[in-house]
Amino acid sequence: MRPEGSILADELHTLPVPPPPPAPPAAAATVTPGPLSQRTAVAASTTDNRSAQRxxxxxxxxxxxxxxxxxxxxxxxxxxxxxxxxxxxxxxxxxxxxxxxxxxxxxxxxxxxxxxxxxxxxxxxxxxxxGYGPIDPYLRDPEVSEVMVNGHNDVWLEKSGRLTKAEAHFADEAHLRRTIDKIVSRIGRRVDESSPMVDARLPDGSRVNAIVPPLSIDGSALTIRKFATDPLTVADLITFGSLSPATADFLEACVRGRLNVIVSGGTGAGKTTTLNVLSSFIPSDERIVTIEDAAELQLNQDHVVRLESRPANIEGKGAVTIRDLVKNSLRMRPDRIVVGEVRDASALDMLQAMNTGHDGSICTLHSNGPRDTLARMETMVLMAGMDLPIRAIREQVASAVDLIVHQSRFKDGSRRITHITEVERMEGEVITLQDVFVFDNSAGFDENGRVLGRLRSTGLRPKFVEKLAYNNVAVDPALFRLDRA
The missing domain is CATH 1.10.246 (Serum Albumin; Chain A, Domain 1)
Structure with a gap:
């Protein structure tokens, strides 16, 4: 017989085993991630791998x-x-x-x-x-007004007066240099380590500036200011708000009446465009000589002679400056002399031309305002090396210049004529100026940041109206009626 304890042990083995008690909630929260979380992690890893492969x-x-x-x-x-x-x-x-x-x-x-x-x-x-590689599509785009290349991998555009980064780049520095060489070689100029800066132009008249290493530290820099195939007219400037119909009529009378005009303003203010519009008012029966660093003016008159300066060759010889061309133009029987930009001692020769029977000459000049325009003119005359007293220079300026048209570029990208100012005469040691039209910005800006001001008459009648009448050009006195806001 088996012992009683053994029989009890066997019976216990045959009894069903109760299930384990359920785990408490806290324990459930601490279990390792289940199969769904693992599948999600694997899927995310697979997606990342596929993206990397793509x-x-x-x-x-x-x-x-x-x-x-x-x-x-x-x-x-x-x-x-x-x-x-x-x-x-x-x-x-x-x-x-x-x-x-x-x-x-x-x-x-x-x-x-x-x-x-x-x-x-x-x-x-x-x-x-x-063409010109990656920037060629932007040169064809009529909405782009300027293309700026700051090294082979950094291209910027100006559209409607605003800067935007372009989705384009050159392959490398050598690619950019080939494009620059193509541009400048077509007009007989060069750019290299011995001559690392150059001003040039495209066949359509667009202005080009290039500067290469070692002067440009981060790679070659190329700046192209585009010119429209169809030059802007006075009607376009009125539409854009650059000037009003009344000021357009007044400026046309000044040009036809053979006043000497200086168009002033800062860089990119639109001086050359305004110069082109003013030059379009010159009668077609006059002989016009244009003088520029890079030919940009687009005149439609029949009798136009275009002159362009030339830099020195690789030996440092053969340079022909704006001053040389102004001197030479006096022997070419010009009715009008139009200088793209006066920036050096050529100011003295320009003043002499205006004072010696070449009335109706027009030029541009960099400055911050009408008064500053005269100061810059004096400074550039002194660059000629002549030991002239300041009073003599000021008398020449007061005698030669009749009108200053000053232009500014506003924060919203618009370019507006802000002053049309008469140069009167010497009073003591100072040249007196009289504003005829002034830009009134009291209206401020709209919700998009666009300027709301406009040119208004000051109510003052310029003294040179008699000179205009002498040249058989009549000016409506109503133009000078005080224009109130």
Missing amino acids: RALANQEADRIEDLKASVHAELLKELGPHLYDADMDQSELDQRVRTVLAEVLSAQDRPLSNSDRARVTQEISDDIL
Whole structure:
């Protein structure tokens, strides 16, 4: 017989085992993450990996396209050679030839290209060969007024007076330098370490400035101020609010009446545009000589002679300055002399021209206001090296200059004429000035920051009205009626 204790132990083994008690809530909160959290983490990791793979593939594709562009570009240069810079070849013929050879070279490539990639490569290489590389689309865009390249990887634009960063860049510094060389070589100028600064122009008259290392520390800098294919007219300036219809009539009378006019203002204030508009008032039966650093003026008269200064050659010789051209223009029987900008000793020769029978001359000058314009003119006359007393210079200025048209650029990007000022006469040691029209900004700005002011008459009648009458130009006295807000 088995002991009683053994029988009890066997019975206990056959009894069902009760389930474990449920875990308390606090314990449930501290358990390790369940399967759902693990799947979420794995999915997020997979998404990150796929994004990284897509970025890597995109970078590989971009590198492949860049390599393809470089090889096609090299093949194109081999095929066309010196034809690209043949001055006798018509531009349309060169364009057709480049596109034909480009299509042949792309077809011969052993790397497959999608239609979109082929179109992109064709456009970018065409821009590079025939135009100015990555900035070419912006030069074609009528809304862009200025293109600024601050090194090969930093391009900025001016649109409606505001600066915006462009989504474009040059491949490297060498690519940017090739573009600069292409621009300046077409007008017989150069830029290198021995001559690291240059002013030039594009075929359409757009102004170009380039400065390269070692003067430009972070890479070459290129600035292009575009000029519209159709130059702005006086009607455009009235529409933009730069001047009023009354002031436009008054300025037209001043130009036709052969007054000597200085257009002043700061950098980018629109002086050259205003000079172009004022020059359009010159009668078509007069001989006009224009003198500029880089030819920008676009006059529609029949009898216009355009002169352009020239920098020194690589030996430091052969420079022809604005002053030299002003002196030479006096022997060319001009009715009007129009100088793009007076910035040095040429001011003395300009004053002498205005005082020796060449009435109706017009020029521009950098300054901050009408009074400052006269001070700058005095300073530039002293740069001529003549030991002239200040009073003699001021008498020359008071005798030569009749009118100052001062222009400013406001914070909202608009460019407005702010002063139309008569230069009267000497009183003691001071030249007296009289404002005829002044910009009234008492209206302030609107909710978008746009200036609301406008030019208003001061109610003063200028003394040179008699001179205008002598030249058979009548001015309506109502123009000078006091204009109240």
